[in-house]
Amino acid sequence: MADSHPTDSGIVIDSRYRLIAPLGTGSGSQVYLADDIRLRRQVAVRVLRRTHVDDPSFLEEFRSEAQKATNLNHPNLIPIYDWGEQELPYVVTEYLSGGNLRNLVDTAGNLSSSQALLIGIEIAKGLEYAHKRGVTHLSLKPTNILFDFESNIRIAGFGISKTLASFSSANTETPGDQHYLSPEQIKGRRIDQRSDVYSLSCLLYESVA
Structure with a gap:
């Protein structure tokens, strides 16, 4: 992911998540529909912009918050399946197609x-x-x-x-x-x-x- 946003479909993150199409964008991140190659299921992958990735304190907080959120388990929360930092920090969640x-x-x-x-x-x-x-x-x-x-x-x-x-x-x-x-x-x-x-x-x- 050399660019600030991996916009091309087919890009694979961490040898596991193949991006299919963008689902939405925000001020600091882009959300993609993706294939989990390992588990053969569709997921949503939220990739952060490059704005803060060179800031050690930002990355430290990202890791802390991502880990805490991964431990949440409630019927009204989207579960977090995975997270990582291949060039840009990302979080993988359940994909829902019912709109917002x-x-x-x-x-x-x-x-x-x-x-x-x-x-x-x-x-x-x-x-x-x-x-x-x-x-x-x-x-x-x-x-x-x-x-x-x-x-x-x-x-x-x-x-x-x-x-x-x-x-x-x-x-x-x-x-x-x-x-x-x-x-x-x-x-x-x-x-x-x-x-x-x-x-x-x-x-x-x-x-x-």
Whole structure:
């Protein structure tokens, strides 16, 4: 992966994950659909941009957060299968084809209050589980709220999002994503689990407004 983003399909990461197609992009990473050659299954691979990879403290935090997120096991969280650092840090997760909350609102319109309540409860369950284990997200937004084939809610982004948030400013966020950041994130102040609660409130309000 010589470029800042491995955009060509067919590239193989760590002799195991063959990239098929891009699924989405953010301020600090690119997500790809990929084949796990060893286990013969499709996965999602999130590859970080080159921006911070020469910073030892960034890599140390990435390793710490990725390892903690790998140990999370909850029905409302996307499981992390693997992570590594072949040229660029990456995280491998379960691949879900059911779309995300942004897709749902854009295609079907705003949610009813009862729909938003049900979705909010499921997100809150996942966050509570992670928070009790010392793991924060810090980049909660509609595109990180995914649906599985049974329309169950799954939160994506644990393992990388906190590291990116800790080493980036609000100005480097993808346009529109700043709306979900807590005031303390915007101002560069100390952040904790309460920032996730603020972001959850923002995305739920937007989904019904």
